[in-house]
Amino acid sequence: MLVGAEAPDTGVWHEETVDVDQFLLVLVSGLASGAVYGLMGLGLVIIYRATDVVNFALASLATIGLYAALTLYDRGLPLILAAGAAIVVTAAVGLAARETVIRPLAHGELLSALVMTMAVSLIAESVISTIWGDQPQLFPSLVDGSVSFGDAAIPTQSLLTIGVAAVAMALVAYLFGRTTIGSAMRAVAESADTAQILGLGTQRIARVAWALGLGLGALAAILYAPRAGLLPTVLSAPLFRAFAGIFLGGLTSMYGAVIGGLTVGVLDNLAASYVSAGYRDTFVFSFTIVVLLIRPQGLFGVRAFQRV
Template sequence: MDQFLLVLVSGIASGAIYGLMGLGLVIVYRATDVVNFALASLATLGLYAAITFHDNGAAVLVGVLGAVLVTVVAGLLVREVVIRPLGQGRLFAALVVTMGVALIAESVIGSIWGTQPKSFPSIVDGTVRAGGVAIPAQSLLTIAVAGVAMGLVAFLFGRTTTGSAMRAVAESADTAQVVGISAQRIARLAWALGLGLGALAACLYAPKVGLAPAVLSAPLFRAFAGIFLGGLNSMYGAVVGGLAVGVLENLGASYVSASFRDTFVFTFTVLVLLIRPQGLFGTRTFQRV
């Protein structure tokens, strides 16, 4: 039972990271119709900036804030320079461009900081005793921070004027423009929010695995698995899907085989999509042909 509790907490912590990253991807997608494959690489750029701040004497929390800021600024620059000129409705072109940006960002990181793995400091150290098991404090902090961030996003979209405007643009940018909502301003806000959540997820993930130019590739694809499992157009689904992926992969690794953890997760995701193609919480769309 103690082992199961440790596996469950670890799975929820991993799932919280995937959920945060998936939530950032869905927010950007709903507001701008862009599947931002560059989110992970831009967040990695933020991580390297954070470790640079830390190596120069800054506190870990200052480094985390620096990582979020660098990621958001870099992401907004990418949007204005290479995504916005594509125009609306260029989903495939934007997808390819963000993949190219991801490769460029990884190359820049390798050129500046090198490709050798580095350690990333934990925000908190130590363990918390729960019965007969010692749970890492970092895992509990990850769950708490992710929960607060998700709650704030829910409050933003459910209770504020800005959130209402973002939901309006997600439903129809043209209609929102007619009633006086600036789609471009909302798009910038969505990118900033999505990239900030991605950077926060990266800062919670890096202490566990260390730092390398492609360190976020695995959590990015697991976040996508969570998105498709929960529903591509559902923010709630991205969170639930990410949590499900985290728990499933840890259960699979602990009780089946560590080498089959991804196989276990993606097999389950494919089975769900075969039954419900729009995901657990997504909505089915129809097109007149």
Template sequence: MDQLLLVLVSGLASGAVYGLMGLGLVIIYRATDVVNFALASLSVVGLYAALTLYDSGLPLLPAALAAIAVTVGVGLTVRETVIRPLAHGELLSALVMTMGISLIAESVISTVWDDQPRLFPSLVEGSVSLGGAAIPTQSLLTIAVAAVAMALVAYLFGRTTIGSAMRAVAESAHTAQILGIGSQRIARIAWALGLGLAALAAFLYAPRAGLVPTVLSAPLFRAFAGIFLGGLTSMYGAVIGGLTVGVLDNLAASYVSGGYRDTFVFSFTILVLLIRPQGLFGVRTFQRV
């Protein structure tokens, strides 16, 4: 029982990271129709910048804020110079562009900082006893920080003017423009928010996994599994899907085999999509062809 509790908490901590990344992906997709494959690699750039500042004597929390700022700044620069000039509706081109940007970012990281594994400091040390299980404090902090971030995003979209504008653009950019809502301004805000959430997820994940240029590759694909499981257009679905993937991933690794964890997770996702193609919380759409 104690082992199960430890596995579930660890799974929720992993799922919180996948949920934050998935939420960032969905926010960007809904506002701009761009599936941003570069989101993870750009977040890693922020991590390396934060580690450099930390090694130079900056406390870890300001370094975390710097990581988010670097990720958002680089990401917005990429959007304005590479993604925005594409013609409207060039979704495949934008997708390929973000894949290319991801590879370029990883190459830049390897050139500037090298590709040797590094340790990344934890925000907190130690563990908390729950029952007979020693739960790492970092895992509990990850769950708490992710929960607060998700709650703030829900408040932003549900209770603020800018959130209403972002939802309007997500429903119809043309209609939003008629109503006087600047779609480009909203797109920049969506990219900044999505990248910031991904950078936060990266900062929570790196102490557990260490730091290499590709450290977020696996979490990115698990985040995609989560958003397809929950529904590509649903922010709540991205969070719940990410948490589900995290728990299933850890259960499979602990009670089946570590080598089959992704097989188990993606097989479950495929099974759900066969039954409900729009995901658990997505809205089914029909298109005349």
């Protein structure tokens, strides 16, 4: 080798850099997906803790809000206002469904309430298909462009999704930890009978919990729709991954729903990128099953003993 001659470029350093950039893209995409699952899971847990109802209709009701938002946007309403309208529409339709078919059920009819939410979901999808049709539609991104990091171009929409979800989750934590209505909701979650003895309006608290949970579901839908498009069943897959997240984190734990959703999102994207896209759900749900076999109450849940 001649003195002063440059060593040949083997490409190893460049390959390692590309691998790191690729991993960063996968990680950010996973966190963005997990933020959506975490928001939906948080909404499901809030409703469940306040009313003992597992709301399978949350995704379909949020989809109604998405279609309403797109209609308003196409008619000239600014996107941010249309997004706000989606949250309001979702909460309003969801509360109407609760008052009509869920509340009349006798106390403790958990299976009947579960079946009712499934029925509401099917009805909502049918209404969407009748009014807006079944053809795929594009939903506009809240922001465009990307942020460069090395050779990686991270979509700004993904970063916005993570940021908005983090702020929403922090506000929910503040609501439950620092406000009167949050304390009342926690009291109802611990014992509805005790809360009623203390003079707390359980039905009013239940309505607030449903509105909040549905609003979080609608926010998750708004953040998810720009990259997935719009179909009557567009939120079916995120809903089941959100359920995987809340079972992984613990059905009664709000923090568990968030951490579980983020975990599912990251694992889902890692499996799709480094194993096979066809096995992403198999990998995620297998991991969830293993955790539940070891710790049935989830990572952050509390073990409860019930007679069955």
